[in-house]
Amino acid sequence: MAEGPRVQMPARRKARKRALDVLYQADLRDQPVPDVLGDYVARLERPLPEHLGYATALVEGVAERIDRIDEVISTYAEGWTLERMPVVDRNLARIATYELLYVDEIDDAVAITEAVELARQMSTDDSPRFLNGVLGRIAEYATR
Numbered sequence: 001m002a003e004g005p006r007v008q009m010p011a012r013r014k015a016r017k018r019a020l021d022v023l024y025q026a027d028l029r030d031q032p033v034p035d036v037l038g039d040y041v042a043r044l045e046r047p048l049p050e051h052l053g054y055a056t057a058l059v060e061g062v063a064e065r066i067d068r069i070d071e072v073i074s075t076y077a078e079g080w081t082l083e084r085m086p087v088v089d090r091n092l093a094r095i096a097t098y099e100l101l102y103v104d105e106i107d108d109a110v111a112i113t114e115a116v117e118l119a120r121q122m123s124t125d126d127s128p129r130f131l132n133g134v135l136g137r138i139a140e141y142a143t144r
Contacts, residue, residue, distance in 0.1 A: 011050060011051040011054070012051065012054060012106075012114070013114055013117070013118075014049070014051045014055075015051040015052070015053075015054035015055040015058060016055070016058065016095055016114055016115075016118060017118060018040075018051070018052065018055035019055045019058035019059045019062070019095055020088070020091055020092060020095060020118060020122075021040065022036050022037050022040050022055075022059045023059060023062060023091040023094060023095070024087055024088060024091050025040070027087050027090065027091055028087055033059060033060075033062075033063040034060075034063065037056065037059050037060070041056075058095055058098060058099075061098045061102060061103075062094045062095060062098045065098065065101075065102065066094070068101075069094050069097045069098055069101070070082055070094070072097055072101070072138055072141070073090075073093050073094065073097055073134065073138070075141075076134050076137040076138050076141065077093070077134045078134075078137075080130075080134075086123055086124060086127065088119065088122050088123040088127070089119060089123055089124075089127050089130065089131060092115045092118055092119055092123070092127075092131060093115065093131060093134060093135065095115065096111045096112060096114070096115035096131070096135050096138075097135070097138055099111035100112075100135065100138055100139050100142045101138075101142055108139040108142070108143070111135070111139075112131075112132060112135040112136060112139060115131050115135060116128045116131055116132050116135075119131050
């Protein structure tokens, strides 16, 4: 029986998934992000994937601006503290917030949709709706 065509995950989605992997590990283990990123890259097969550059930029961007990003998320996550959020959701929110605030070439709708889609695949049933709401409020703030 022949298989249908294999659907490729878009490169930026792969990059976001890799960034999530690194930020999740650093958060869960309470380790410095640069150390976790270095270990993660060292374990990858060679040649390194093309999307790794964007993944690295996301991880480094979030790490450099983590205090401001967490402040913004905390402000717009009505009734939720960062500590109460599932680790996956917290780090998806960080990646998307970084894109919303600091990556001009990514449309706000794309940043939100990608975070929601990864939450749908990797987190709780309530996570996509929660992230969509929080990130929508952040996007409104970012366009003011």
